Amino acid sequence: MNPTLPPLRALQAFECFGRLGSVSAAARALGVTPGAVSQQLRLLEEHVGVVLLVKDGRRATLTSAARAYHELISQGFGRLMLAQDYILAHKQSEELTISGLPTLVQKWLNLRLPDFQASARDLAIRVIATHQEPDPHMLEQTFRLTYGEAARRYLHSRALFTDRCFPVCSPDFLRRHPEACKPARLAHLPLIGIDWGERYTTEPHWRDWFEAQGVEDIPAIRPVVVHSMSGLALEAAVAGQGAVLAQGSFVENDLRAGHLLRLSEASLQMPDPYFICWGPTTLDRPVARDFLNWLMRVTRPLRSRTVQPS
Incomplete structure (x- = not known):
């Protein structure tokens, strides 16, 4: 027996013949002539080296070995059809x-x-x-x-x-710390930090913003809390834990709803x-x-x- 796989067309003709029971029916299903189906069946027999069809009167039928072979082939074609249905559904x-x-x-x-x-x-x-x-x-x-x-x-x-960054805080925080609107005073109030991670070294931090505003003698900034996610830092600000250097695109809804207030019109652009x-x-x-x-x-x-x- 040839160890390589038979041609796909021969396997397809064999699967169709075994499922429909006649050469003419298989030919109609495949859109080819009966002679083409018969040729593919002969090619398959030559490839596997096993008799697959026997004459039963005027009709050809599968041998017992061919029926077992056909069942396995049918499972393979069934899986191929499922795969085709999957990829079409995925695409569409x-x-x-x-x-x-x-x-x-x-x-x-x-x-x-x-x-x-x-x-x-x-x-x-x-x-x-x-x-x-x-x-x-x-x-x-x-x-x-x-x-x-x-x-x-x-x-x-x-x-x-x-994006651009600017300081924001909650209304409650501003009531408790009205001096937060002045950059020099804000530097001494509770601040919330954002850790961008090791890959990002040029993103704006509090010290960058204070320096851009000309604040002198900036104290050693030790945020009351540092978050690795901007969203968590904003939630902490909404809760009144401190002011945060927020990205404009992330706070527009909270500013509109009044959950946060902008402390300065000055901003820093993201790199x-x-x-x-x-x-x-x-x-x-x-x-x-x-x-x-x-x-x-x-x-x-x-x-x-x-x-x-x-």
């Missing part, structure tokens, strides 16, 4: 997956998604909030919202906007923009292209905004 799925940095997703994207969903009512959106950057090779039909250098790892990316990234097949689906076009429209005013003076 009306589900959009977006992975993003937690606070960017929570405080910025979530505020805007209803606007996109209003124009795509049957679309299900899966949002994954994680600091972990996906494997670029696995980013097939998923968008990734990320920051700075991390975008370079992906095949496709576009800059969304570059890098936020990006949307995607893989080689992400834009194969119309819903993905629609989402990308929508997001670029939404962020166009942010990209065109002139750099404000510190």
Whole structure:
């Protein structure tokens, strides 16, 4: 017996013949002539070196060994059909997956998604909030919202906007510390810190902001609490634990709702923009292209905004 796999067309003809019971029926199902089916069956017998068909009167039937062989072949073709159904459903799925940095997703994207969903009512959106950057090779039909250098790892990316930072606090904190509106006095009040991690060394911190405001004799800044997530730092500020150097895109809703108050119009620009990234097949689906076009429209005013003076 030949140890290599038989030709796929021969296996397909054999599977179809065994399932439908005749050469003519198999030919109609495959869209070929009966002679072509018979030829493929003979090729299969020659390849495996086993008699698969015997004549029963004028009809050909499977031998006992061929029936067992056919059952196994049918299972294989069944799995192939399931795989094909899966990939078609995956390609045509009306589900959009977006992975993003937690606070960017929570405080910025979530505020805007209803606007996109209003124009795509049957679309299900899966949002994954994680600091972990996906494997670029696995980013097939998923968008990734990320920051700075991390975008370079992906095949496709576009800059969304570059954020700015300024101090905010809760109304209760400002009532207890009305001097917080003065930078020199704010430096001596309870401050909340954000730890960007080892990879990010140029992002604004409290000392950068005080120096930009010309504050002299800046004290050794020891935040009352340091968070690794901007969202947690903002929650601490809303709870009145201290002032935080917040990103404008993350606090717009809290400012609008009155949960936080801006302490100064002076701001510092982030050194890098936020990006949307995607893989080689992400834009194969119309819903993905629609989402990308929508997001670029939404962020166009942010990209065109002139750099404000510190």
